[in-house]
Amino acid sequence: MGLMRKAESGDATRNLFRSASPAWYTYTRRFDPIPLPWLTKDSTLVPAETLLRPSTETSDFQLQTVSDRRADVDAKTTRAAALLQAVGCEGLLLFEPENFAWLTSGATVRGLPDPASAPAIYCNGDGRWLIARNVDSQRLFDEELDGLGFQLKEWPWHWGQEQLLADLCQNRRVASDRPCDACRVVADDLRRLRRALSPYEQACLLTLGQTLSHALEATCRDLDVNDTEREAAGRVGHRLMHRGALPVYVGAAADGRSRAYRRFGFTSTPIRRYVVLTATARKYGLCATASRAVNFGAPDEEFQKEHNAVCRVSASFLASTWPDAVPREILTAGRRIYLISGFEHEWLLAPQGWLTGRAPVEELLTPQTEELFQAGWAVTWSPSAGAASGCDTFLITDNGPEEMTPSEAWPLKRIKIQGAEFTRPDVLQR
Secondary structure, three states: OOEEEOOOOOOOOOOOOOOOOOOOEEEEOOOOOOOOOOOOOOOOOOOOOOOOOOOOOOOOOOOOOOOOHHHHHHHHHHHHHHHHHHHOOOEEEEOOHHHHHHHOOOOOOOOOOOHHHOOEEEEOOOOEEEEEEOOOHHHHHHHHHOOOOOEEEEEOOOOOOHHHHHHHHOOOOEEEOOOOOOOEEOHHHHHHHOOOOOHHHHHHHHHHHHHHHHHHHHHHHHOOOOOEHHHHHHHHHHHHHHOOOEEEEEEEEEOOHHHOOOOOOOOOOEOOOEEEEEEEEEEOOEEEEEEEEEEOOOOOHHHHHHHHHHHHHHHHHHHOOOOOOOHHHHHHHHHHHHHHOOOOOHHHOOOOEEEEOOOOOOEEOOOOOOOOOOOOOEEEEOOEEOOEEOOEEEEEEOOEEEEOOOOOOOOEEEEEEOOEEEEEEOOEEO
């Protein structure tokens, strides 16, 4: 039998681009509009300018929300109870880190190199329990769960959790997010349930996104010629961890290396002319992804053309990022922009976007994806062309897409689509 004790708890315009018909674009950069032969006669250039936001080099990003985490956990428990009723079960076991973070509204399991020792959550719709080793239980409450109303089911580290789980499931109909004895697997139900972010989660995602953007942009601002990709990636990772975010993935591609590898890591290659940085970070149990590029001097014609194309495709995606939009149609429209930009087959070389949230990729968006977008979902758009990448994370809202990884002090390119203006990060020139 597992040991049991109760932990201390307390209160701690509508879619402009839904159809697949072509849209026409104008864009500007700095103070010199670039003529585009494929613009229509009635297209209007947006006044050219470089948009800069104040730097927050030394600032910490804090949550700005009236929502309460304890209330958010209570709401998740209510949703779990509804799921249990729908599947005819009495209890719910959560083992996967994404579901653990979802029900706890952000608890992250760290410092556990052995997967067999990872904690779990049990919920019966009325109460909720942490299932953990005696080695980890106190730290998890102190660092992650204090005041959230969780109780504890604990096992001695030298026993293993099998007996405790067997006792917990005995004579009960239990659902689980992964195969476990006779439990009913509800992994797909939970994946759909956690897609819609609550107001508290949305505030958390924005704070994470600001931290991620700062890490990428501050690194671009202080790189020097001949710094290596490894050094650049290390600085991004340092800035993320300094602000409590965990680097899930960091990539750096110098001087066109990303033309050969659309998804890249980092090597000892020195940065001579330019580098594209991309990263996925996790904080509050949520994930966000973004990319930025810096060039020492003016970008060469080829790289600038590639980056311009990425900005136009990204803007076309954003113009359709509304509730009830069909991802398949958004991607089809983006392919047309690739075509008229001179990069017809680029979309085949890398994923263009995915739903994100508790997992870095909740669902990949493909030409076969037909499920309609819903308000409250988070989506990462990641078009690429040649060496250029234009990746950012957005929240789908009833008022259109809201950027979750906003630039802080960065040149921005304005793009106009059927009367609506969108801004996308340009290449930083140093």
